[in-house]
Amino acid sequence: xxxIESQLDxxxxxxxxxxxxxxxxxxxxxxxxxxxxxANRRRETLRLITEVLxxxxxxxxxxxxxxxxxxxxxxxxxxxxxxxxxxxLTDYVRLKHERGKIDFAAxxxxxxxxxxxxxxxxxxxxxxxxxxxxxxxIKAAALVRPGGYIVMTTPNGxxxxxxxxxxxxxxxxxxxxxxxxxxNSDGHIFxxxxxxxxxxxxxxxxxxxxxxxxTNPLTAGHVKTEALLKVLPRGIVQxxxxxxxxxxxxxxxxxxxxxxxxxxxxx
Numbered sequence: 001x002x003x004i005e006s007q008l009d010x011x012x013x014x015x016x017x018x019x020x021x022x023x024x025x026x027x028x029x030x031x032x033x034x035x036x037x038x039a040n041r042r043r044e045t046l047r048l049i050t051e052v053l054x055x056x057x058x059x060x061x062x063x064x065x066x067x068x069x070x071x072x073x074x075x076x077x078x079x080x081x082x083x084x085x086x087x088x089l090t091d092y093v094r095l096k097h098e099r100g101k102i103d104f105a106a107x108x109x110x111x112x113x114x115x116x117x118x119x120x121x122x123x124x125x126x127x128x129x130x131x132x133x134x135x136x137x138i139k140a141a142a143l144v145r146p147g148g149y150i151v152m153t154t155p156n157g158x159x160x161x162x163x164x165x166x167x168x169x170x171x172x173x174x175x176x177x178x179x180x181x182x183x184n185s186d187g188h189i190f191x192x193x194x195x196x197x198x199x200x201x202x203x204x205x206x207x208x209x210x211x212x213x214x215t216n217p218l219t220a221g222h223v224k225t226e227a228l229l230k231v232l233p234r235g236i237v238q239x240x241x242x243x244x245x246x247x248x249x250x251x252x253x254x255x256x257x258x259x260x261x262x263x264x265x266x267x
Contacts, residue, residue, distance in 0.1 A: 001025065001071050002098045014092045017066035025068055032229035033221015036237060037258060040215045041124070041153050044260040045069060048151045048210065049120055050076065052262070057119040060143060062109045063126045067093035067102075073122075074100025081118070083109045110139040117145040124153040128188045131176035133167055137204040141265055150206065150263040156213055157191035158253040161222060164191045168199070194253055197261055206263035213256040216244035220257045 003026065006018045022028040024042075029035045046069075049059065055077025061070040062083050070082040070093065080102045082093055087106035094104075105112055121143050123136075130136045140150055157166060167173065167190040176189045192200070194211060201208045217223045219241045229237065244255060 001068075001075065002096050004095050011088055013086055013088055017089065017092055021066055021068070031221065031226070033219070033226050036219045036221070036229065036241075037215045040219065040241065041258055041260070042069070042072070044212055044214055044258075045122070045124055045151060045153055046072060046076070048212070048260055048262045049073065049078075049122070049149070052149060052209075052264075053078070053119055058116075059120045059122060060105075060109065060114070060118045061122045061124075062140065063123070064093075065089065067096065069122060069124060070102055071096055071098075071100070074102040076100070081105050081114075083107070083112075109143065114143065118143055118148060119145060120149040120151060122151050124151075126154075127152060128154050128191055129180055131173045131180045131189055133190060133192065134200055134203055137200050137206070137263075141204040141206055141263075144265045146265055146267045148265050149209075150265070152261045152263070154259055154261075155188070155191045156253070156256055156259040157193040157196070159191075159257050160254050161217075162191050164188060166190065166193060166196070168193075168196050192259070194259070201263050204263075205266050207266060208261065209264050210260075210262045212260040213252045213258070214241070214245060214260065215257040216241060216255060217257070219244075222257070 023031060023035045024038050056079060058079045059073055060081045060083060064070045064082045064084050066089065067082050070080045074080045082102055083105045085108060090104045090106055121140050123140055127133045127136055144150060180187065180189060197211060198208055218225050219237055221229050247255060
């Protein structure tokens with residue numbers, strides 16, 4: 001992935017993307033908790049795909065923003081299609097593209113006409129921004145071939161600091177339609193809980209293959225630990241992360257910040 005430098009005449013969406021890239025891929029870290037959490041999410045996302053699909057498989061990255069997952073998968077040999085509602089980000093991602101096959105399909109992924117269905121659809125940090133996560137998952141599943149996969153990451157709704165409503169307890173999700181689809185970290189509506197994943201999958205014709213919970217409060221810089229992360233050796237932080245992932249399942253559901261899920265579409 002090419003390193004690029006910010007320019008004064010860039011559009012605002014490029015400048016915002018570059019701000020995140022500084023922590024995510026360039027190592028210019030202002031928020032250590034964010035950087036550690038992103039690294040965990042990136043590692044889990046790529047693992048959930050590479051465990052089940054070989055290079056050459058077709059992957060659609062929905063709402064892919066600055067394209068870091070798209071570019072990483074292309075570099076691993078996957079046939080990637082980048083997608084985002086913000087068409088102007090296409091050329092920003094092109095600037096960083098160094099090798100591998102990547103196509104660009106700006107617009108609403110559920111309204112675009114793709115020539116065939118994909119081996120996998122990637123939906124990272126999206127479902128918490130929509131008022132109807134059940135319908136969103138159904139639409140995502142329609143883009144996947146039978147036997148293919150959806151890989152999703154989202155904040156863990158069971159995390160002890162979460163104060164957002166539970167989707168399955170909401171009588172009328174349509175009241176949130178006016179505030180959905182906000183980019184970046186704005187506009188979280190529901191944070192899904194582990195016990196909601198199976199019912200959502202069943203309705204969408206999917207099977208839950210794997211649920212991974214990761215990133216503890218120290219790693220994420222929560223509970224006033226950001227200052228500590230600035231001085232702690234990376235090895236200590238990573239050790240704490242590994243230990244937290246070995247906790248009993250009920251504790252992990254409360255203590256860990258992020259969730260990764262791999263669904264398989266039924267034949």
